[in-house]
Amino acid sequence: MPKRSPSSLDPRAPLVLDTRDLPRRPGALRTHRRVVPAPADLGVELITVPVGADLDLDLRLESVSEGVLVSGTITGPVQGECGRCLREIDYSVAVNVQELYAYANSTTDDTTDEDEVGRMQDDLIDLEPALRDAVVLTLPTNPLCREDCPGLCPECGVHWDDLPADHSHQQTDPRWASLSQLNRTEE
Numbered sequence: 001m002p003k004r005s006p007s008s009l010d011p012r013a014p015l016v017l018d019t020r021d022l023p024r025r026p027g028a029l030r031t032h033r034r035v036v037p038a039p040a041d042l043g044v045e046l047i048t049v050p051v052g053a054d055l056d057l058d059l060r061l062e063s064v065s066e067g068v069l070v071s072g073t074i075t076g077p078v079q080g081e082c083g084r085c086l087r088e089i090d091y092s093v094a095v096n097v098q099e100l101y102a103y104a105n106s107t108t109d110d111t112t113d114e115d116e117v118g119r120m121q122d123d124l125i126d127l128e129p130a131l132r133d134a135v136v137l138t139l140p141t142n143p144l145c146r147e148d149c150p151g152l153c154p155e156c157g158v159h160w161d162d163l164p165a166d167h168s169h170q171q172t173d174p175r176w177a178s179l180s181q182l183n184r185t186e187e
């Protein structure tokens with residue numbers, strides 16, 4: 001397998017973790033607390049974290065023998081549309097991440113695929129793929145404004161909440177309508 005070229009990550013990028021101050025001694029710990037802007041397209045079709053929104057990173061970086069274990073919580077706002085009534089939804093989600101990033105040339109690096117275990121790129125970690133996976137797993141594919149949202153009347157498109165209980169679109173037959181018109185003129 002070809003070895004990766006030297007890191008192409010930018011250590012100042014919001015979702016790149018710099019581990020240069022973390023000793024490569026198992027058990028060494030650093031915390032990483034930061035608010036960063038959300039990348040584009042973070043989410044699923046109907047509900048996403050708005051691009052540039054504040055993502056609150058509360059992470060722990062721990063040296064283990066084969067690499068760095070990143071764990072913690074990332075919190076941010078999500079916005080979307082109710083799948084039944086199209087009302088706007090916005091709330092905040094907290095996703096847990098726990099991911100091992102193997103050192104280059106470690107046994108883990110040599111014996112696993114990159115999609116199983118993350119990789120350090122020199123002293124840098126690209127957190128974005130793990131963040132994307134965690135967010136996509138957390139967000140509902142069919143978001144609802146509330147669990148029992150009744151949706152819209154298919155005839156007039158008005159929310160069932162805003163319609164009387166006996167709302168219906170039963171048409172009176174137009175022939176009967178004209179008959180009753182006749183009756184009226186005869187009177």
Ligand SMILES: [Zn+2]
Binds near residue numbers: 146
């Ligand atoms: Zn709804």
Ligand SMILES: [Zn+2]
Binds near residue numbers: 155167169
């Ligand atoms: Zn209706």
